[in-house]
Amino acid sequence: MILDPATVLVMTALVVVVCTVVFVFETVVRHDNAVSRVWALGYIAGTITTIAYFAWARDATLVWAVAVGNAAHVGAVGCFWLGCRMYNARRTGVATAVVAALAAASAAAVVPGPGLGPTSVITIGVALAAVSALAGAESLRGALGASRTAWAMAAVFVLQAVYDVLRVVEVAVSGSADVTHGWFSTVPSAILSVVFTIVVLAATSVLRAGRVGVRGIEELARRTGGDSGVLIAPQFGYALRGLLVRARQKDELVLVVAVRMGELGQIFMAFGGGVAADIVAAWRASVRRHAPAAARVGEHGPDVLLVLTVVETASDARRVADRILQGVFEDLRAVPGVVLPELGIGIALNDTLGDDADALVAAACASAVGGQPIADPADGLDPPRP
Known part of the structure; x- marks a missing residue:
């Protein structure tokens, strides 16, 4: 059975929302520390991303929804990177500024028009690849690097970074942001998002459990x-x-x-x-x-x-x-x-x-x-x- 884009988008939205509710609820109930709160903020930003993109899919004239979705998407992955740095007891001041700048650039690159133009896709692709790669590298160093649980999280961050880089190359070579077929279309992207969310939820939950004691x-x-x-x-x-x-x-x-x-x-x-x-x-x-x-x-x-x-x-x-x-x-x-x-x-x-x-x-x-x-x-x- 071939999944149609609408079904996959709904499935992705459900997975992201459920994972967000689970992690945020446990964070609030347990009065977790700053690391868990920053990761929870990342899940919330992921939910905002899903809602914004879903709104744009229903009404292509809502260009502002794409800008919000782009900024929230970069912010979501950026929060996971910041949480990893905090887990490793490293400073986050400059890193926070980097995430904010990339999120703002991803939103500002959105311009009205059919498909919104390749500039928007390339900008957010570069931003996502950067924060994903940084999060993957941070997951392999310090206290996180000593935990095999963090290795799985690092793997999906690296996979996400590679995927975004390849998507940027595809758009740059073709000169068009209309990627409706192949590996960079809606269905593969959504499936990757589901895998990413589930693996990161499992990893962050285990890592947070290690701090309970x-x-x-x-x-x-x-x-x-x-x-x-x-x-x-x-x-x-x-x-x-x-x-x-x-x-x-x-x-x-x-x-x-x-x-x-x-x-x-x-x-x-x-x-x-x-x-x-x-x-x-x-x-x-x-x-x-x-x-x-x-x-x-x-x-x-x-x-x-x-x-x-x-x-x-x-x-x-x-x-x-x-x-x-x-x-x-x-x-x-x-x-x-x-x-x-x-x-x-x-x-x-x-x-x-x-x-x-x-x-x-x-x-x-x-x-x-x-x-x-x-x-x-x-x-x-x-x-x-x-």
Whole structure:
């Protein structure tokens, strides 16, 4: 059976609206954090896109509906990119401005006329390809890159970017925006939108579930300024930058240790929020317990804790990291009923990376991805396996 464009458009609209209602409802009920709220805004923008395009399909004279739809479409994908950056604890100021500029350009490129002209299609195609590619790249780095769930999301973002690029090339070569047949017609585009929406909904739901166990702790930290010794990310950044200044004056060696707990979202989905919360609580308490007494411990996303301290030598740094990793592993193994997650650890020192706080944190986190050892096996730093 061949699907006609009208049926496919209705099907796409239903999928987008249902996914939006599900995600937004859960975000409101759970009082989710900023990451989920930005993703929810992306779903809402997607619904606005569907309504606007549907209105234009019913009445071709509603040129304003195309402008609104174009801006909302770019904004929807842009919100997913911004949410991914926030998930990875990265700044969003410039990125927000980029999304706003691309959305405005996509709306401004719409001019009256049959088919609205190739300029409109090329402009929104370039904008969508850009934000989709950026979202795909962001899904493969930092805390998201360590989660296999985010890989599926990255795949659909990249697929969307490639599709948009090919569509731009088709329109540019033909000189016409009238793409009513072939791979870039209504039916294939709508089917891709359905696949995109369903995969992104599943991925964002799992990724959000991985943050459920720490949501209450994050709220406590925002109100009180700490979680029994665990600093929120901005506080840890201030502490790190201040220590780097003092260490430079005294020629001391600053160590940043990243302790990563893998696939918390998968554990939540498989065993429930109670088990995930127990693991998070045990993990955070254990990292604090085995960190040096004078160290500062802080958050870096939902599944990474950072330890900041001063050491005498690089060998001392490796011994500190080894002691933390071994201690955390033994503590988690001793908790009754707890499913052992994958543990990874990484270190960074200012004698090799300088006094750039962001570079130190990034290097430590990068070497902790996937439970990779932070040094040669001879140093005894291979992560323990259950």
